[in-house]
Amino acid sequence: xxxxxxxxxxxxxxxxxxxxxxxxxxxxxxxxxxxxxxxxxxxxxxxxxxxxxxxxxxxxxxxxxxxxxxxxxxxxxxxxxxxxxxxxxxxxxxxxxxxxxxxxxxxxxxxxxxxxxxxxxxxxxxxxxxxxxxxxxxxxxxxxxxxxxxxxxxxxx
Numbered sequence: 001x002x003x004x005x006x007x008x009x010x011x012x013x014x015x016x017x018x019x020x021x022x023x024x025x026x027x028x029x030x031x032x033x034x035x036x037x038x039x040x041x042x043x044x045x046x047x048x049x050x051x052x053x054x055x056x057x058x059x060x061x062x063x064x065x066x067x068x069x070x071x072x073x074x075x076x077x078x079x080x081x082x083x084x085x086x087x088x089x090x091x092x093x094x095x096x097x098x099x100x101x102x103x104x105x106x107x108x109x110x111x112x113x114x115x116x117x118x119x120x121x122x123x124x125x126x127x128x129x130x131x132x133x134x135x136x137x138x139x140x141x142x143x144x145x146x147x148x149x150x151x152x153x154x155x156x157x
Contacts, residue, residue, distance in 0.1 A: 026065075053128075053149040059142045061085050061106070073128075073151060075121035086147065089118040093125065102132065109134040109142050115152060127152045 053070035057063050063081045071078060074089065090099065098114040105112035113131045120126060128149045135144040 053151075055081075055086055055147040055149070057086065057145045057147075059144065061087075061145060064144070070149065073120075073126070073149065074118070080121075090116065091119045091125065093117055102130075106132065106134070106145065109136075118149075127154075 051069065053073045054067040055063060055070055056065040062083050062085060066078055066081055070081075074081075087099075094117050095115070098116050102112050102114050102116075111131070111133045113129065115127060115129050117125055117127055128151045130147050130149045132145055132147040134142055135146055137143050
């Protein structure tokens with residue numbers, strides 16, 4: 001029987017779902033090992049945003065993990081990102097007020113959400129909404145930050 005186009009689409013969707021489940025499982029197991037205080041808000045954020053680009057940093061904001069959607073969004077490989085501060089994606093045209101608000105909120109260990117202008121490895125700019133949550137362990141010590149990014153595409157006119 002010949003392969004139908006929906007068969008290929010079905011395989012692609014199946015692979016994406018499998019990858020999302022694996023990435024969610026990895027994040028949750030990492031949370032267990034780091035003893036994250038798994039609030040309902042954090043669990044909901046992970047569940048609601050697993051299909052977005054995800055960046056996990058340590059408490060000093062050095063990247064320790066990214067998901068495949070982040071790699072696809074930025075064009076950087078995981079090995080090029082690990083150990084770097086996500087600010088390296090920003091450029092000269094970054095909205096300084098948004099950058100200031102992020103810095104201010106993170107210095108207070110508060111969640112934040114801002115639209116930022118980032119740059120792909122190719123040099124192309126893209127606007128994205130970034131939501132960052134501080135992650136605390138059971139002793140209420142800040143151990144990680146998790147960021148969910150969603151590209152904001154300009155309206156087609």
